[in-house]
Amino acid sequence: MTQDSHSSVSPLPPQKSAWRFAKTGDADSQSLPEVFASIKLPAAGTPWFKRFLAFIGPGYMVSVGYMDPGNWATDLQGGAQFGYTLLAVIMLSNLMAILLQALSARLGIATGRDLAQACRDHFPPAINIVLWLACELAIIACDLAEVIGTAVALQLLFGIPLLGGAIISVLDAFIVLFLMNRGFRYLEAFVIGLLSIIAICFGVQIVAAAPPVAEVLKGFIPSPEIITNSQMLYIAIGIIGATVMPHNLYLHSAIVQTRAFEHTLPGRKEAIRWATWDSTIALMLALFINAAILIVAAATFHTTGHQNVAEIEDAYRLLSPILGLGIASTLFAVALLAAGTNSTVTGTLAGQIIMEGFLRLRIPHWMRRLLTRGLAIIPVIVVTALYGSKGVGELLMLSQVILSMQLPFAVIPLVMFVSDRRKMGELAISRKITILAWGVATVILILNFKLLYDTLF
Template identity: 55%
Template sequence: MKHSESLSEVNQSVDTSKRTGWRRILSFIGPAYLVSVGYMDPGNWATDIAGGSKFGYQLIWILLMSNLIALLLQSLSARLGIVRGLDLAQASRNAYPKWINIPLFGLAQTAIIACDLAEIIGMAIGLQLLFDLPLIWGISVTIFDTVLLLFLLNKGMRKMEAFIVSMVFIVGLSFLVEMFIVEPSLKEIVKGFEPSMLSGDALYIAIGIIGATVMPHNLYLHSSLVQTRKFERDQKGIKEAIKFNFIDTAVALNLAFFVNAAILILAAAAFYKNGLHEVAEIQDAHKLLQNIFGNVAPALFAIALIAAGQSSTVTGTLAGQIVMEGHLNLRIQPWLRRLITRLLAIIPAFFTILYFGDSALGGLLILSQVVLSLQLGFAVIPLIHFTSDKKTMKGFAIKPWVKVLAWISSLMIVALNVKLVIEEIATWSSSGGWYLYVIVIPAAILIGLLLLYVFVYPMLSTKKEGHNNVPHGNALDIGSVEKINYTRIGITVDFSKNDRNTIRHALLQGGKHADYYLIHVVETAAARYHGKSVMDYETQSDAENLEKYQNNLKELGYNATAHIGYGGTVTAIVEISKQNNLELLVMGAHGHQGLKDLILGTTVNSVRHKVTIPVLIVR
């Protein structure tokens, strides 16, 4: 059965209705903590360290402003998920033409891969700093995160949230201890909250901080995660869910702000005050911490970096699932989807180390943030359109003053990110490569036009008939129901204890008037290579067993014939079904799952996708 819900495996898995008082409020707490880890990932670390080491406490107000913008946008994202029961990607599929959702998915997936790339690099650096593990091995180890995510999802939403919160706690505790070690100046910290004019490198780093703070994948993720809470979908229930989720978001993002501020303050106190103004890379920060404060601070720093990378990568792969299912309505096996996302992020990191060395990872980290910034407008602009729409949001559309603040924030983000992209292109143009004029600049122009279309289309489409793009189409009238008489029925057998049940169900479908085709496939290595000409022991034994079934059925008054296939089970069953024009195929299912499916294969699933006749699965 298909599921149309966002993150269907955990949708409405946390019941809030049976709790009262503080327990009820706490039942809503969780989704924003998963989102908040994206606000303190290794990409943030790089910009915070650069800002603190180069300009001291001057850029703390930029962190605060970024956090307030993030709080506004994340609360809109939660509102969309709660009120409409759709995540941002699903809402985009409903609101925009089908063709536009393909590039929207491509951009969102590219941003998630870029974000995942930052987590991989950060975690690999953390492993190297703590265990002296080479970066190439550290990157290879991160592929096992996919297994961890599957394990956490199977344990339920609350267990996953507990894991993430514990990771966030480790990060926060590590920096709290480091703050006591470095003893920063409280007076100068307070002064850093005062807005100041920015230019040159300070402006560039400020843009980097904003770009690394407000991440597009978090908007997709939050709108989906709030749907894991089950509550009464009446006016009161929805209003209460919005309020409690805002509390959740405010607490979680303020925690993220304190972690980012702690990193910047740490860099300012440890490096800027000691005249070390050029510390920009995470490895440099670790080495200098060791030189200044001994072994305790750098060890805590590395542990926090691993925890941040681990937790951020879990949320990044979840976001990958959401954009694929939302924009394309495409669902593939969870382990495969997460493995693809992780591999697409690992490959560029892997080859960067192989061809350019470990030192090039810092540049790749910055590039990942630039790629991330390109997609931000494609998430923010539709989000504001959707939450402002009184027709779909009914009484929960955002107020005019919130709408104005949201548009100002989005304009600021898009403008600063466009400036960042233009500056990067200007830097690349000094090398004068042909790719710049053939690929980079045309791609930037096309993306700009697409962004303009995404902004304008919802305002124009309100005059037209609304879309009815439901996940699986509309229900049809069943009409009159007539009995179906199957006359040619295939039965797959493997001479296990399941055969009796499989054959019994098949006989009930056709009675004594149908013809039955007993199907068994010989899977030995010899059968795969030699086919029908093989005469090994297993083939002869299987032929005898199949004949016994055939004779047994004839004695009971049923017409049965035996058919042996060779080699690949799925291919052989499909070929026999087609050659004999079968009308129904009855198959026994063994019921193994997970790792056994990977090792032994999933015959039933593969067969039913390749035949055009009904398949009855018997367990």
């Protein structure tokens, strides 16, 4: 890309970077133009913790996708069937997520482009169409999990039928629109508030379950059985698909640009440092919640002869009687509702970023959200009518496998871009990090090919 109107204050040296920042007010080139650089930072010389506080938010919004209702299905099934063994998979997938989200933030800050815009600039139109369709499929699969999770939570808490809950979930779109109109910080505060509710709910349940610490710690050590046991591997790949979310890589590269950091090399380096800390700390919270779901399932179901528990409804029904804590099931359902509502935020923004980035197509946010949610509701309605709640549970698991299959379409372009010094200049990742990132991408590819082979043959 030649140097043109995308130039900005103190750009990287022309011989080192082929991409340029959009100018303030240049909505056609900005990612999420309505909130681009809308959050002011403390003045230079302000204590470091105040600077860091200004960057806190995007990481927690991204972390929502790592603890959405799709994770619950895979974590519950993994804990109930195999005890604490798959904790190692949750930890490893979370470490992969920390690396990939850090790279995503780096791309957005260093180039002024989100991942979708970067793909559009780099690849020919035919490849971009394929990538866009893959991303849209991932968004629908993720939204499917949100619809099911919200509908199930409403059914458990208030007795609303699944179809009614699925239709009510459409109203989530208006929460996002209202908060976005108030300002991006309000949206971040809403997300962090719901995350706190989820963490508290599972903190109480872990205390009530009182799992054996030695067994829990042993579960974080990888076991060869995870690879050799085909059923365990299937759930493990589902956990990876539910943990490392492809649309989050597009989302993170965009929302880090809501901060009005200086478009100089030192300014970008500082922004990358704080954004990386923000997402790393937030994803450690996601690790705690995912591990907590599996630990509660293992301590409650695996050790009491309920290894077949795979449905969220079954877990809700059995939690209080087994734990001897009357409020345990209610806390479980409240956390599920918070997770489903929260995931709406990231799904909405990611859908907007992907459509605008790949196609330069801007449609009203409410229309985009209702379109995506409508596409997700249709399979829920059909499956509920034909197979009931059991079919909905299997559909939830399938949505996570679909997400896992979409990962290479986001991971490979991301690693290509952040390791390219012609595009990133001095902010390109080091050779060691490049090798590590390609290693993660290779592992994801191998696991997905294995999953595809097992599914087909």
